[in-house]
Amino acid sequence: MDVEEAILRRRAVRSFEDREVPKEKLEEIMNSVRMAPSASNKQDWKFVIVMDDEKKEEVYRAANKQSFVKEASAVIAGITTDPEYRMSCGIPSGVVDLSIAMDHLTLKAAEEGLGTCWIGAFDQEKAKDVLEVPDEYEIVALMPIGYPKTSLEKRSKNRAEAREIVSYNTFSE
Numbered sequence: 807m808d809v810e811e812a813i814l815r816r817r818a819v820r821s822f823e824d825r826e827v828p829k830e831k832l833e834e835i836m837n838s839v840r841m842a843p844s845a846s847n848k849q850d851w852k853f854v855i856v857m858d859d860e861k862k863e864e865v866y867r868a869a870n871k872q873s874f875v876k877e878a879s880a881v882i883a884g885i886t887t888d889p890e891y892r893m894s895c896g897i898p899s900g901v902v903d904l905s906i907a908m909d910h911l912t913l914k915a916a917e918e919g920l921g922t923c924w925i926g927a928f929d930q931e932k933a934k935d936v937l938e939v940p941d942e943y944e945i946v947a948l949m950p951i952g953y954p955k956t957s958l959e960k961r962s963k964n965r966a967e968a969r970e971i972v973s974y975n976t977f978s979e
């Protein structure tokens with residue numbers, strides 16, 4: 807599958823089959839994740855893969871009880887271990903780095919026919935507590951992953967047209 811196809815197949819999956827994703831497959835996906843670029847190649851990140859049902863239940867509670875979080879075969883937490891560091895442009899690199907890495911995850915998963923959904927609606931402190939993440943780190947995203955109930959197909963997406971969001975040479979509203 808080429809990148810374009812993975813981009814078009816990926817969608818927010820909120821309904822999963824009751825079927826386990828083999829650990830080897832998750833490891834393969836994490837291999838694509840670790841290839842993501844990061845600012846100064848610092849790779850200040852850690853990932854926790856939650857497969858244990860009781861742990862998943864706790865993550866689901868920390869994620870505003872979004873039911874599909876516990877229905878997924880696994881939930882992967884992307885954690886920045888240097889949340890304070892800002893690039894000279896003023897933007898915190900940890901959030902950017904983790905977002906790229908987690909996007910690699912979603913696209914590689916799509917290539918494998920697996921569904922994912924970004925989860926930003928979660929309680930940071932509760933989730934850190936559940937996953938035993940040190941206080942000074944931050945969870946950037948939670949990502950449930952599993953076999954989607956409806957298989958991934960290329961779909962048109964509800965997105966603004968390029969002409970509405972792209973300008974050349976100077977900014978334009």
Ligand SMILES: Cc1cc2nc3c(=O)[nH]c(=O)nc-3n(C[C@H](O)[C@H](O)[C@H](O)COP(=O)(O)O)c2cc1C
Nearest residue numbers: 816817818819820872923924925926927928947963
């Ligand atoms: C940073 C981020 C946080 C999100 N948080 C949630 C969430 O907590 N729960 C949820 O159901 N979807 C969440 N989403 C999924 C978006 O609603 C979804 O990606 C968007 O509507 C576009 O749909 P698509 O992913 O199917 O293309 C999140 C997406 C992003 C990128």
